[in-house]
Amino acid sequence: MSDFALPQMRRLKLSPTLSFYIARQFCGWFFGLYVSLAFIIFLVSIIDLVDRLSTQEKTPLSIVIEMALYRLPFFAQEILPFTILGAGMFTFWKLTRTNELVVARAAGISAWQFLLPAVSVSLIIGVLAVGVLNPISAVMLKQYDALEARYIKNRVSELSVSQSGLWLRQPEKGGQTVIHAQRAAQTGMTLQDVTFYVFKGEDDFVRRIDAKSAQLLEGQWLVRDAHVSVPGVPTTSEPELTLPTTLTSEKILDSFSPPETISFWNLPGFIRLLERAGFRATRHLLQFHKLLSLPMLFTAMVLLSASFSLRPQRRGKVGVILLTGVVIAFMLYFLTNFVFALGLSGKIPVLLAAWSPAGISLMIGATMLLHLEDG
Structure with a gap:
């Protein structure tokens, strides 16, 4: 069989x-x-x-x-x-x-x-x-x-991050202050190698302040090792001075470009830019x-x-x-x-x-x- x-x-x-x-x-x-x-x-x-x-x-x-x-x-x-x-x-x-x-x-x-x-x-x-x-x-x-x-919202962005560092726009009564810094400290809102450009009105330049650092406190900037330049006046040095501000750390961080507004292809470069400027790029x-x-x-x-x-x-x-x-x-x-x-x-x-x-x-x-x- x-x-x-x-x-x-x-x-x-x-x-x-x-x-x-x-x-x-x-x-x-x-x-x-x-x-x-x-x-x-x-x-x-x-x-x-x-x-x-x-x-x-x-x-x-x-x-x-x-x-x-x-x-x-x-x-x-x-x-x-x-x-x-x-x-x-x-x-x-x-x-x-x-x-x-x-x-x-x-x-x-x-x-x-x-x-x-x-x-x-x-x-x-x-x-x-x-x-x-x-x-x-x-x-x-x-x-x-x-x-x-x-x-x-009737407002404009107050923060810009670029290869040259970070730029802040601080609106004030009767004028504005533009702030440029090379980087920020990871902890706290402390700017390093910072420059303040103070304007009266829209574009009437008043003075420039170059400083080693500026720490954001409640209602003011604490500026250290400052050099103040006023048109027509010799530059003066100040070990420490304060500047009034309406900015807060929350307002500054909220001004970052939301991650949803950055292309997938540009995100890696922007993340490196943020980290180089001293900010966390978790989002x-x-x-x-x-x-x-x-x-x-x-x-x-x-x-x-x-x-x-x-x-x-x-x-x-x-x-x-x-x-x-x-x-x-x-x-x-x-x-x-x-x-x-x-x-x-x-x-x-x-x-x-x-x-x-x-x-x-x-x-x-x-x-x-x-x-x-x-x-």
């Missing part, structure tokens, strides 16, 4: 046709949700700006629309993880409902294989978000901040690594969406499954903000704060898929 062996089912490779079909379905849901959410955000932004500008006199509607458009790319970048999560859930739910994925799995194609097209698309979106959308968002958000400062470093982690986060969103949408409908109501996925997504969102706050406060390392949301999401999604596929 000859030996008889049962045929073994082999894992089939995902065909290019099926891969393209799944990717097309995912892209369709993604762009549909993305445009819809962006349009809703644009309308809400206009309403918010109209309310904020209602106290200002004669602000034209064109300015409101312009400000809303400038802010739109930033919000469009922020909603990307949720859009990818929603696109994945609707894509896999539809393919499961029509039994297309059931047939594919019966043919020997694993869940990991038919997830590959959606994961690939999410990685491409992540790279484009970091390399293309973020620079556009940064430039336009900076324009929005300028308009906001002009029409809503900007966190933003840089947060952007770097976006492709991983988007991949995690696809895995999470699949783990909630690939379950057979007989195991529970589809609405409950989708609602559970949305709840988990918002929990991760608030967890992300909490971890970022810990990183900004120095409770945990910046790298851990920036990468842990994406890493934790990826591990949760992969674990749930393993349980679904092999459990």
Whole structure:
């Protein structure tokens, strides 16, 4: 009697046709949700700006629309993880409902294989978000901040950091003082190698003060080793003098360019510039690594969406499954903000704060898929 062996089912490779079909379905849901959410955000932004500008006199509607458009790319970048999560859930739910994925799995194609097209698309979106959308968002958000400062806050930025050091503008009654320093001390608000340019009115130069250091105290600058130059008068030296000021350390730090207004490509140079000037660059470093982690986060969103949408409908109501996925997504969102706050406060390392949301999401999604596929 000859030996008889049962045929073994082999894992089939995902065909290019099926891969393209799944990717097309995912892209369709993604762009549909993305445009819809962006349009809703644009309308809400206009309403918010109209309310904020209602106290200002004669602000034209064109300015409101312009400000809303400038802010739109930033919000469009922020909603990307949720859009990818929603696109994945609707894509896999539809393919499961029509039994297309059931047939594919019966043919020997694993869940990991038919997830590959959606994961690939999410990685491409992540790279484009970091390399293309973020620079556009940064430039336009900076324009929005300028308009906001002009029409809503009625103030201008008081701090500028450049290769030549840092510049401060100190408004005063009847004039202004422009302060230039080579660097600042890491602890406290002490400027080193500092120069004060005192003006009466807009550009009527009064005097110049060069000093070794200037420490910001409550309501005044304490200037040490100062040399005072007045036009037409010999330079005098003062071991110590005080200058009145309306600046505070909080006001100065708030005048830094927000990390969201700096392009991903320019962030490393700006971080080095801040550190060389003597300031902490925690917020900007966190933003840089947060952007770097976006492709991983988007991949995690696809895995999470699949783990909630690939379950057979007989195991529970589809609405409950989708609602559970949305709840988990918002929990991760608030967890992300909490971890970022810990990183900004120095409770945990910046790298851990920036990468842990994406890493934790990826591990949760992969674990749930393993349980679904092999459990």
